[in-house]
Structure formats: C-alpha cells, structure tokens
Amino acid sequence: MRPFAALVGIARSQGIVVAAATLVLGCRLPLVYDVKPGLAPRCADDVCLEVVHFESAEEAFGVWLEAPPATRLLNARFAIDDEPACGGHVPVEWVRVDREVHRHGPVDVGGNHGLVLDFPRDAWFAHHGYWRDTFVDVELEVAGKPRCVRTRLTRGASGKLAVGQ
C-alpha cells in the first residue's frame, strides 16, 4: 500500500506543478498579431504607422507606413520595459521596403509602403519577452526633422498583446 500511496503523492505533486505551469504559461504562449493594414493605424502629423504583423519569438515584424514624400527611415529598435523611445538597445538588422531589401539605411519611405523589420534571432527570448513590456520603435526623418513612433507590443504584467489596441 505504501508504494501506491507514494505514487499517488508524486502524481499529485507533479499535477500541481503541471497545473501551475499551465496557468502561467498558457496565458502567454504564443502571441500572434496579424491584420490587414488599416485596422488600427497610429497617425500623427501626416505620418500613419501601423504594426500589421507581430509574432512572439519570430524575428520579422510587418509594418504599414503612410508618410509624406520627404520621409526617410533612419532606424528601428526593439525595446523593453523602461527603455526610452528609440533608445532601445536592439537595433533592426535589415529592412524590406515593399519588395526591396535594404541592408543599411537610411532609406526613403515617402508614400505608402509595406515594411518588414527584421530583428536579431533571439531578441525575444533573450529579453524574457513573455514577462516584459515590449515595444518596437521606428525612427523617421520627416522633412528634415526626426520623429520617433513607438508601438507597444505586449504588456508584461498580463502577458497579453497590446498591439492593435
């Protein structure tokens, strides 16, 4: 009887561990946001920028941008928690503007464009992304003036998506 009781005890304790892990992880895995442009654009001073694709643990972000003719993309950064807008320490690796890949910038982005911003492979996991506030910052120059557009991706406290809201 004793071995059986021990087995039941182990199963119960393991069950609690599994249940706890499921409660914690189940709310946070995985995070996917994928929409067509136009659902929730963020517009200010003639520039509309919208994150249309984000998937936790994947490198590429999809962005739709509508900007005046004299607009240049200077940089983009992945940031966490209290890092200042456009001061995050993980810069973009490459950018695709419509069909064309740019290995380095700046690049002209005046008009309407679909952008792919690709970040380092492990940027998400290296920053424990499921438990942090995460952002993507796009640094533009509009008519010679710098502009930083920040989009919140996730809320660390809840582990939920914030993009699109």
Added chain:
Amino acid sequence: MTRARACLTVIVASLAAAGCFPITYRARQTLPGDPAVPAARAESVKTWDPTYAPGTTGAHAQDVVPVVTGAGFDATDESGERREYVLWGVRLDGGPGTEVVAMMWSPASAPRCQGGHPAYDLLLDRDRPKDLELLEDGLVHWERPFIVEGSRVVFGRFDQDPPLLHRASVVDLTLRRRDAAGDHEVCVRVPVTGPGVTYWSTKRWSLGYRIALRRAQAFTPGSTFSFSMGLGRWLGPVRLGLEAGITGTNNDAPDKGSPAGTWLCFTAPGPDCETANLGTFALDASGPFARWGRYWGLAWSLGYEVSFGALHRLDPATGDVLGRHVGAGGPRVGLRLFAGIPDLDGVSPFSPTSAWSVELFAAAAQEYYGAAGGHPLSYGVAVVGF
C-alpha cells in the same frame, strides 16, 4: 541488420554534425592600426559565420522571404536561404564619439578603403545588458553611420575568401570624426592577418570519435575493432576527453575454414580466435603541437582506457562454445597525423582545433578480473575525430 543500420545512422549523423559549429579566433598578438588615432587593432574573427541571407528570416522553422503588401504580411515565399560569411572584429577606441561609415577586408597590398570585400553588415558589441546570454556578442547596426564611444568592438560581415585568410590582409575602417577643423573622414588600416598578428581558437567543447583496430588485448591475442564517442573540453592547448564505446570482433563463431592466426579475428574469426563483446571507456588528453600548410598537423595523445565484457571461443575437442568474462585497463599513448579545419594565417600550432586524424597508438593493460591470455602490450591504428 537493423542494429547495424541504426549504428550506421548514429555514426553518420554524428560525423555530419561535427563540422557544423562556428569557430571563433581571438587575436593574441596584434599590430596597431594606421593612423594611430583613433586607436584600432584586430580583436577576433569567426571564419565560418552562417546566417540568413538578407531578406530571409525564420518563421515556423522555414526560411522565408516575407513581404508586407496592402493585403498584409505574407511569409509564404519559402525561397529563403542561409549563407556563410567571415566575421572580423576590430577593437576601436572611439573616444568621445567616432562615426563608423564602412568597413572593407582586402589584401595588404590593396589601396586604402578600396578594392576589397565591403562589409555587408556592421555590428557593434553589446554594451548592455551583458547578462543576456542568448543574444550574440555583436548586434547589427543598420543605420549608417553609427557612433562608437570609448573602446568597443566593431564587427564586419564579409564574403568568404579562404585564400585571403592565409595571406597578409587588412581591414579598413572608414570613420568620420568631428573636431575643431570640422567633419572629416579617416581611413584606418588594421592588419588582421600576416606578420605580427597571431590568433588562438576560442573553441572549448568538442565531440570526439574514435574508430580503432587493435592488434590484441590483455585478455585475448585476437585483433579487435572499436567505435567510441565522447566529449572533450579544451583547457588551453590540451583537450581532455571522456570516451565510451563498444569493442569487439565479428560475432560469427570461430570458423575452421577461416585463416589461422589472430590478425583477422576482428572480421573473420579463425580457429585461433575468440569472439569479443566489450564495453570500453577512456579518459584521454591530447593536443596539437605542429601544423603545416592549411590542413596538416601532428598531435599527441595520452589516455587511460578500460574494457569490460565477454569472450567466447570454440573448444576444438568438443565443439562446445566456452565463454568467460574479462576486465582490463591500462595506459595508451598515440601520435596523430591530422587534417584540421583550414583556419587562418597566424593561428598558433598549439591552439584548439577540429580535425580528423590517423593515430598510431600503443597500449598496456592489466587484467582486473578474468584470465590473461593475450598480450599486456599492444598497438593499433585509429581514425580519430576531435
């Protein structure tokens, strides 16, 4: 047959995996860049740096070429690819602020900042936070130019050019500085290979393989065949490895029709042979001590090995199969001729490396249990990967 196929699969898979790890070399002896200010010198090189081709990314374990159109994000194009590059690192003292514009890797005879391999990507070492082990040491900086303050390592990702790794070459940095005279560009030339520049591999862990043919064992005079796998850790110029494997002979019963003698017991057991099924463990220290050209070198090996298992032989008088258990252990010394990875000019011959080698070895052994019946001193030949 299934067992043999499974063993073969394991062997082939492990051998194939052995060459799939990037190797980084750290500069030990360097020459200062020219001009002397801002100060720059060689720091490191990764001679095989596999990464996604530009425009390719990973999504759901596929290499895809994503685009964003008016219809949204599309990652259905699976024509993405990965490429291998060379990643040079140069330590640069940017002072209060120096802008990095471009980087070029070229022969030492090339004109400055012209006529070489331009860097596809420029990377900067991470300044913070350092506790993020998953992130690479260098992060790509897409914006150009980017600013370097203080002493930092600037990396450039270049096309593969194996011949250039083996002759005098330089990395040219195009920098922009601001001073009282205004903005001006400087081309700093940093020798990265050639006289006065030496390297040491940062390789720490390595898998090991050993396929050996041995003339005899302490407990049987017949030849045996063995296959071992192991894990090694480089401690300076010495690789300390732990091996485990199987040793034995062809398991067919000794055949009177097979040749007499003990030379071919491992494959065609004759009347003088015993069949052997042994487990083998070894602790092995080894290290290279000479290199010639791009590939060839010599290494030493010193180990202690033990074998345990069972032997069977046919009693010629009765025709019965007689079995016994044996265990023995002893030291082993070897000399290896290896074909190493083609690293770069200036790597110390004592530096850690990855290689395949042919080893001639001698071994002594003493029985732990079971009757002696072989030779306390033996020798053999092995193919060793490390």
